[in-house]
Amino acid sequence: MFVLAIKQRTLVFTFAAxxxxxxxxxxxxxxxxIGAFVSLGLWRIAGQIKPNILPHHWILMLFTLGLASAHFVxxxxxxxxxxxxxxxxxxxxxxxxxxxxxxxxYMVIFLGLFLVITNFLYSQAIGFxxxxxxxxxxxxxxxxxxxxxxxxxxxxxxLKLSLTLLLQALPLCLVLFVLFPRIPxxxxxxxxxxxxxxxxxxxxxxxxxxxxxIQNPAVAxxxxxxxPMPITxxxxxxxxxxxxYDGRTWRRGQHTPVHQPQLLRPPPLxxxxxxxTVTLEPHNKKWLFGLDMPYIQxxxxxxxxxxxxxxxxxxxxxxxxxxxxxxxxxxGNISQYAYQRALQLPPGLSQKVIATAQRWRQASASxxxxxxxxxxxxxxxDFTYTLRPPLxxxxxxxxxxxxxxxxxxEHYASAFTLLMRAAGIPARVVTGYQGGDHNKIGNxxxxxxxxxxxxxxxxxxxSGWTRIDPTAAVAPERIERPVDPTNxxxxxxxxxEPKTLGNLAQLWRDLGYRWDAVNHTWNDxxxxxxxxxxxxxxxxxxLDIEHPxxxxxxxxxxxxxxxxxxxxxxxxxxPRKSHDPVVQYYLKFCQKMAKQRLTKQNNEGPDDYRRRIxxxxxxxxxxxxxxxxxxxxxRYEQNPDHEALALLKHTVAQFRPERLKAR
Numbered sequence: 001m002f003v004l005a006i007k008q009r010t011l012v013f014t015f016a017a018x019x020x021x022x023x024x025x026x027x028x029x030x031x032x033x034i035g036a037f038v039s040l041g042l043w044r045i046a047g048q049i050k051p052n053i054l055p056h057h058w059i060l061m062l063f064t065l066g067l068a069s070a071h072f073v074x075x076x077x078x079x080x081x082x083x084x085x086x087x088x089x090x091x092x093x094x095x096x097x098x099x100x101x102x103x104x105x106y107m108v109i110f111l112g113l114f115l116v117i118t119n120f121l122y123s124q125a126i127g128f129x130x131x132x133x134x135x136x137x138x139x140x141x142x143x144x145x146x147x148x149x150x151x152x153x154x155x156x157x158x159l160k161l162s163l164t165l166l167l168q169a170l171p172l173c174l175v176l177f178v179l180f181p182r183i184p185x186x187x188x189x190x191x192x193x194x195x196x197x198x199x200x201x202x203x204x205x206x207x208x209x210x211x212x213x214i215q216n217p218a219v220a221x222x223x224x225x226x227x228p229m230p231i232t233x234x235x236x237x238x239x240x241x242x243x244x245y246d247g248r249t250w251r252r253g254q255h256t257p258v259h260q261p262q263l264l265r266p267p268p269l270x271x272x273x274x275x276x277t278v279t280l281e282p283h284n285k286k287w288l289f290g291l292d293m294p295y296i297q298x299x300x301x302x303x304x305x306x307x308x309x310x311x312x313x314x315x316x317x318x319x320x321x322x323x324x325x326x327x328x329x330x331x332g333n334i335s336q337y338a339y340q341r342a343l344q345l346p347p348g349l350s351q352k353v354i355a356t357a358q359r360w361r362q363a364s365a366s367x368x369x370x371x372x373x374x375x376x377x378x379x380x381x382d383f384t385y386t387l388r389p390p391l392x393x394x395x396x397x398x399x400x401x402x403x404x405x406x407x408x409x410e411h412y413a414s415a416f417t418l419l420m421r422a423a424g425i426p427a428r429v430v431t432g433y434q435g436g437d438h439n440k441i442g443n444x445x446x447x448x449x450x451x452x453x454x455x456x457x458x459x460x461x462x463s464g465w466t467r468i469d470p471t472a473a474v475a476p477e478r479i480e481r482p483v484d485p486t487n488x489x490x491x492x493x494x495x496x497e498p499k500t501l502g503n504l505a506q507l508w509r510d511l512g513y514r515w516d517a518v519n520h521t522w523n524d525x526x527x528x529x530x531x532x533x534x535x536x537x538x539x540x541x542x543l544d545i546e547h548p549x550x551x552x553x554x555x556x557x558x559x560x561x562x563x564x565x566x567x568x569x570x571x572x573x574x575p576r577k578s579h580d581p582v583v584q585y586y587l588k589f590c591q592k593m594a595k596q597r598l599t600k601q602n603n604e605g606p607d608d609y610r611r612r613i614x615x616x617x618x619x620x621x622x623x624x625x626x627x628x629x630x631x632x633x634x635r636y637e638q639n640p641d642h643e644a645l646a647l648l649k650h651t652v653a654q655f656r657p658e659r660l661k662a663r
Contacts (some may be wrong), residue, residue, distance in 0.1 A: 006105050008048050010145050013155075014108060015041045015096065017138040021115045024091055024131070028122050030074065033086040036067065040093035056077040060098055067094075085118045105146050112139050126522040137162050148580075171562050178538075179555040182531040201287070202241050205410055205454060216449040219287060220433060221279055222520055232435060235326055236292040236455065236467060237447060239432035241306040247346035248396065250414060250429050263281055272328050279523055280319045286310040288545040289432055289447075291325035297350040297444060305338070306428070307331070307465075318527045331464030334426060342426030342459060349418065350398035350458050357422035367425050367460055371468060374419050378412065378473040381405060385475035394464050409471045413454040416470040426459040430467070440515035441510075581645060582634045585652045589627050623655055 018041070022034055047054035056065075067090045068078070075083040092111040099105050113577060116132050116139070141155070141161040244253035288309040290296050296303060298321055301311040311319075334342075345354075348435060364370035389406040392399040397415050400407055407415075413429050420427035434453035436445040455469040528535075535545050538554075545551060590600045593613060600609050610628040614621045630648040 006099060006102065006146075007050070008045075010105065010142070011045060011048055012111075013138075014105060014142045014147055015045060017135065017142050018092060018096070018108070018112045018115070019114050020138060021119070021132075021135045022092075024122075024128070025085060025089065029086040029089070033071075033089050037089050037093035040097045044097045044099065055097070057098065060094060063097075064091075064094055081121055085115075085121065088115060088118065091289060102146055106143070108596050109139055109142050109146070112142075117306075124527050126526075127521055129522075133166075137166065140165055142192050154465065171565075172559070175555065175558045175562060177526075177529070179532075179551055179558055181551045182529065182534050188547065201452060202285075203240055203242075204249050204251050204469070205242055205414070205429060205431055218449045219516075220283075220447050220449050220451070221278050221280040222523075223436065223447065224277045224279075224443075225445070226277070227273070229438065230291065230327060234291075235436045235445075236453075236469075237289045237433040237436075237451075238292045238294055238307060238430060239287050239289050239302075240430070241308045241457075242429040242431065243306075243341045244344060244477045245346050245414070245418070247348045253341065274325045274327065275322070277320060277322050277323070279520070280315055280321070282316050282318065284314045284316055286312070286314050287417075288315075288319075288321060290323045291327075291330045292430075292432075293327075293331070294323050294325045296321065305335075314323075318523055320524075320530075320533075329464075333466075334459050339426055339459075342428050343421050343424070345418070345421055348395070349422070350395035351540065352398050353401065353418065354396075354422045356401075357419045360419075361423035361425075367458075370423055370425070371420070371458065372532045374416060375468075375470060375473040378470050383407075383412075383474045385471065390624065409454045412470040412474060413456050420456070420458050428457050430455055430457055439513045439516055439520075441513045442520050444517075444520060448514060548576060582631065582648065586631045586635075586649050589631075589652045589655060592652075592655060592657055617657070620657055623651065627651055 015260075019038065025033060044054070068087070068190060071083055071087055071090075072078055075086075077083060078087070088111070092108065092115065095111060100110055113136070116136055119128070119132055137159065144158045144161055191266050240252065242250035242252055276291070278289065280288065286296060286301075288296055288301065288311065290309065293307055294309065296309040298309065298311055300308060300313065303309045335438040360373050361370045364373055384406045385408065386406050387408060389400075389411065390404045392404065397418050400411050401415055401419075406452065417427040417492070431452075431454045433447050433451040434455070435451040436447045438444075439446055453471070455467060455471070457465045457467055460466050522619050525533075538545055543550075543554060555652045586606070593600070596617070598613060598616060604612075606628050608623055613624050627648065630644050630651065634644055635647060
């Protein structure tokens, strides 16, 4: 029969805390792994009542081999983020199953602390961090409950002590956060993470991609403006430029040459330049976004000749960069290479589309007149802006233009660009975002995935590359006001966010703004606390960091200062009353003897104190021996008899040294 040294309450408390830590992983790993942990934990709790049902070590070994094999079969490997977390969860359950002693229980809690860290492999949002802080508080309380020598303190007292310990560790955490050398790139991104797609624009555009993206309200990036914000109709966030069309899908085609800065002509008025800072959410792609027309100079990136910008490495962590944009611009002359690319047509393009484009162009006095004619056709021919357009046939552009007339921004941008090319006007598709929500609480702009958009650019001699948004001819409210992704009509047509909101809706929206402002601050000062921000922050404190070695010196000095403060506080604090009932009863006994002019010395142990009492007052030997024996048993033995606590309380209460002396 097993000897179980762990209290039922401690075991249940630890299991509950681990479940709280593991619960968020339901979104990331297989349900069966978490189910295995819960089953093993419940089995162990049942074994606390009936120890005979607990399996022997060799059976646990078979479980371990079986679960490891199941992971290898399911994931195809035993290395990587998801399989590693899943294995750790299962191993925590197996360790909990074999827990017999306090040492085993401590190991389970340490595994729980490691599992807290694994949650940050998936999210570092402030709300999630607060949730994990609660889990950390409970795990610390489990250690307090486990280390109690006698009767465990109540749960509120354990949580209070746990919170006190975490607050005491806060100064050292702040020192480490501020002064520890920052390493470029996130510590928690594993190699296979780069292969996992995240929500965001891709380098291809075919019907359905952007319309699926617009139904996602997740934040794409946030923008803090140094200069005044542009109006909604001017908020075109340039991303990826698509040149090549194969009849179904638009692609970038060949890489374009590196952009020369002098080709971008600034507007004649200097105040038209808009400066801002973008905090881009991770999307595991290389593209950066800027207000059209952007000029971005990332430290490890390049701006292409089509004014799209990309990094050398995918954006796998929050990335902050400064940019300047011009709302009025002239891109200059077009190269022969770009001219040919911007006239490319797919081999299978409908002859009806080509003939229509050429006929309209011949009937127009100029390229600008032709553009206006096409936009007027979109406006007058009963086109519909919808998320769920009907399927297109062998000639998708012809079907869309002359039959279905229902589509999303990608349909309009694609059809318009092809009509331009068929008429001999260079054109290309640009994908990015349009709009943005002004958060007045934090005074910055939120651009969401639901703001994803596609438009066209045509090259005109008098203005260079010129933005034309055919969607505005069909649904101008899409440009003036953002899409509400939660309010699509049954037929798929888009409902736009109303200009006026009810009181309750406005209150809810204001709360959302306040929470997003908190997240924005968290992103800027915690998740975005990179090497550059660290240097800037320390420079404002008067600490000039030239080499990483300087940080180590400052870190050591700060640690020394914190330890000196802690030492001073501990040295000068008054003795606090113990909450341990065993100690309280013993101190009450010592107080009774002090009244008899026999005070316990600070360096005197209980047994030495007993001998000194008996040497002076032999008549007290029986009661003093009993009290000291019970105290030592409850205080120092590994498995004390809990009934002895009540006996100690009663004996100390009945102890009257003055009466025994009088006999």
